[in-house]
Amino acid sequence: MEPSDCENCAIRSVALFGEIDPETVARLQDQAQEFREPAGTVLYEEGGNADAAFTLREGIIKLVRNQPGGREQIVRLLVTGDFFGAEGLFGDGHHHSAVALTPVFLCRLPNPLLEQLRTADPTFTNALLNRWRRALNEVETLALDLGARKAEERVASFLLHWQTKHGPQAEWLPLPLSRSELGDLLGLRVETVSRVMARWKREGVFEERGGHLRLLDADELHQLVDHSGA
C-alpha cells in the first residue's frame, strides 16, 4: 500500500480529483494510498463499516446487494475513473458489497482525508455530488430494465450500455462477467442469459473471444430496446 502521486495520476482528468484545486491535491495526496488486488477480492461487505472510499484506477468492480434467499443483485458496475464506497461520509455503513471482477488498481481515500477535502475545497463536494447524481441515474436505468423489460431486451440493453460506457470507438469490449453474473445483474438465470447470447452469436449479432466481445449488429439490439412495443 503506497502513498499516491495524485498530481500525476494517469486518470486524474476523468477521476474525482480532476475537478479539484491542484494545490489542495498536492497537500493532501500522501493520505491517499494506492494498491492492487487480484480478481475476486472483496473490497468491503454490505453493512460493513465505511471508513474509506475508493477511486478505481484500473479494472472492473461489481457492487452487489445480497438477499437471504441466496440470490444476489448487482446494482452497479464500476470502470476506470469511478468513485465509490463513500457512504461513511454520513456515518453510514456500506449499502452493498464491492467485488473485483478483474485485477484492480485502486486508490483508498480514508474518511479523514475526504473530510479535509470537503472543507478545504468546496468544489470537491460538488464533484462528489456529481458522482452521486450519475450513480443515481445509472441505477434508475437499471430499475427500468429490470421492471419494464423482458429477458431479451434486458440483455440487449446491457450490451449497448456497456458499449457506451467504454466509448463507442472501442471495438472489443472487456466482459469480465460470467453468464451467471450477467444474470445477477439483469434479474435472470444463467440459462436464460446463455440462451439469448448463444443465439445472438449464431446469428452474428456479436462475437466473443477470450473474455471480450464485439458488437456486429448494434442496430438489431437498438431495435429490441427502444422499439420494444411493436
Added chain:
Amino acid sequence: MEPSDCENCAIRSVALFGEIDPETVARLQDQAQEFREPAGTVLYEEGGNADAAFTLREGIIKLVRNQPGGREQIVRLLVTGDFFGAEGLFGDGHHHSAVALTPVFLCRLPNPLLEQLRTADPTFTNALLNRWRRALNEVETLALDLGARKAEERVASFLLHWQTKHGPQAEWLPLPLSRSELGDLLGLRVETVSRVMARWKREGVFEERGGHLRLLDADELHQLVDHSGA
C-alpha cells in the same frame, strides 16, 4: 405562487433547509416560491430542462421513467420533506418525470437560488449530498426487489417499506397508488398485484378503506421478504 417563509416552515426540520445556517435561509428565502397543485399534475417531464428543484411539503409524488413500448417504471416515491429535480445543477435535463399522486404543496427552488446556497453555505452541498445518497440507496433497494424477488415478495417488500417511510407508529397509511401504478413500481401487471393484495385482504394480512391501508400481520410480510429462500 407565493414567496416562501422558510424560516418558519412547518417541515423545516425534516427538509433540506433544516441543516442550513438560519441567517442564509433568511436572506435567500424570498427566491423560493411555494405553490399547490392538484393530483395528477405533471411537475416536469423526463428529458425536460431542469431550471429549478423542488421540496415536497405535503402530498405524494411519483418519479417515472417512460419506455417507448408504453410501459412505465416508477423509480421513486416522494413524501413530505423530500427534495427532488435538482439535475439542473449539473446542466442536465430531468432524468424522469414527476407526477403528483395527491394534491401537493411544493416549494420551487430555482437554479440561481441553489447556486447561491451552494456558495454561501458549504453545509448546503452536504445536505444535498446526503439526499442524493439516500435516493441512491432507495433505488438500489428497488433494483433488488425488481431483480431478485418474485411477485408476492415484491408486494410485501413495498408494503413494509411504505410503512417504514410513514413511521411505524402510523396506523393507517395513505395509499394513493392504483393497483396499476403499484404494478408500474414493482414491475408487475395490474392483475398480479390485485390477486396478491385481494388474497391478503381475505386472509387478514391488511385492511383497506378509502385509499388508506393498515397492516394487521406485518410478520407474515416480513417472513415473505427476508426468509424468501426457504
Added chain:
DNA sequence: CGAGGTTTTGAGCGAATTCAATTCCGGTGG
C-alpha cells in the same frame, strides 16, 4: 491429457402475463 468449472442445450414446469368477464365503488343526476 485430464479435471473442474463454465457455457450451452433440451425438456418439462410454473409463475406471471394476457385476454376476457364480472364485481365493486364513488360520484352524478333524476
Added chain:
DNA sequence: CCACCGGAATTGAATTCGCTCAAAACCTCG
C-alpha cells in the same frame, strides 16, 4: 334517496416466458 354510469378492482382461463432440473459440450489451465 336511489338508480345508474364509468373507472378501478377482482376473478377466471388460457398462454407464454423464463425457471428448474438434467445432461452434454467447451474451455482453461495445471
